Amino acid sequence: MNWLSELLIGSSLGHVLFIISCVIALGLWLGRLKIRGVALGTTFVLLVGIAMGHFGAQYPDFLYTDVEGGKHFVNPTILHFVKEYGLILFVYAIGMQVGSTFFSAFKKGGLKLNVLALILILSGVGATMAIHRLAGISTPVVVGILCGAVTNTPSLGAAQTVFSAFGGNEVILSNAYATAYPLGVLGSIFVFLALRLIFRIDLSHERKLAETAREAEEEAAEVHTNEPRGPQQRVNASSVTKVFIGIMLGVLVGSIPIHIPGIEQPLKLGLAGGPLVVSILMGALATRLRLHFVLPPNSLLSMREIGICLFLAAVGLGAGPTFYDTVKNGGLVWVGYGAIITIVPMAIVGLLGLTLFKVDYFTLTGLLSGATTDPPALSYSVDVAGNNSPLVGYATVYPMSMFLRIITAQLLIVFMT
Secondary structure, X not given: OHHHHHHHHOOOHHHHHHHHHHHHHHHHHHHOOOEOOEOOOXXXXXXXXXHHHHHHOOOHHHOXXXXXXXXXXXXXXXXXXXXXXXXXXXXXXXXXXXXXXXXXXXXXXXXXXXXXXXXXXXXXXXXXXXXXXXXXXXXXXXXXXXXXXXXXXXXXXXXXXXXXHOOOOOHHHHHHHHHHHHHHHXXXXXXXXXXXXXXXXXXXXXXXXXXXXXXXXXXHHOOOOOOOOHHHXXXXXXXXXXXXXXXXXXXXXXXXXXXXXXXXXXXXXXXXXXXXXXXXXXXXXXXXXXXXXXXXXXXXXXXXXXXXXXXXXXXXXXXXXXXXXXXXXXXXXXXXXXXXXXXXXXXXXXXXXXXXXXXXXXXXXXXXXXXXXXXXXXXXXHHHHOOOHHHHHHHHHHHHHHHHHHHHHHHHHHHHO
């Protein structure tokens, strides 16, 4: 039975693939269960990953040992690849789905959505600075909490780079990030549910409004392409090839350094921002220039769901081994501070969006997900909406939000250290 032990708690590639697949399958099954009419969907993959990462790490003799002697339940190098590639697939599919309507939607309400996103980002930064000053939480911890509370890995990496330049130990940022991340995901969903209850949102009515708006937009645009629609559309080697060319270009764009005066470390759109920008452009060009860049809707849906499941499984397995100990040894208060940074700004912008700015509920949930760069929250909102309205809101604010998240995390390290 050594082969079974090696598969369950070993260090082989087969172990990594088996565990990730197990986390996704179990998480998706549990995610279908409804509690008072609410199902968490793919978000449960994250929770299962944390649990499996925690319990799997209880067998030190079977753990993977890295070159520095560190013990891991799953090879961290492979896990990092799975996480990043899953995120790339997810955002690329989103860009393809919303590309054809992105620019028209931006002209109609893009400025309004980005103003709301800016309010949310600045509110989160303000809450972070208040916690640092009033509660006496150290700079690396509070910045790590901020990055986890808004589920933004690129901002964590940028903050770690700056903090290392000051001679600090970047591990503490990672621990704070991992502690705040799960509630960052669940806190977003909590805000969505609270807004729905407070404003008595009728989901059926919202779906009808979204469908009416979509039909009116299509009629006004009078967009015709040479691409076959519906069941006749097929996936072939050429269309798949163009997807991977697009991903390649997206990674290239995301890796280009952007130099900002006064900041030593150049900024980048990253492995998520670059593919999203490229896929939006390719989706738009496919419609305007009648180019066959886009996969059929069902294929894009599969690509999106596979991507988010890989991402969540990897994040959960990576955070699981240290999550319990961090929470037990004083990290519970970090969870609380992370919840404040997640929930309060989102609640403020949610109230403003539904009252003063008159944003429809589904687009608002996408906006909130994009401003917090939260793919699991977006996945949940799309499941609830049953249409692309959350995707449009997400993609409209995501590029600016990602850019500002990276900048603000670095500035907080610079000015509070």
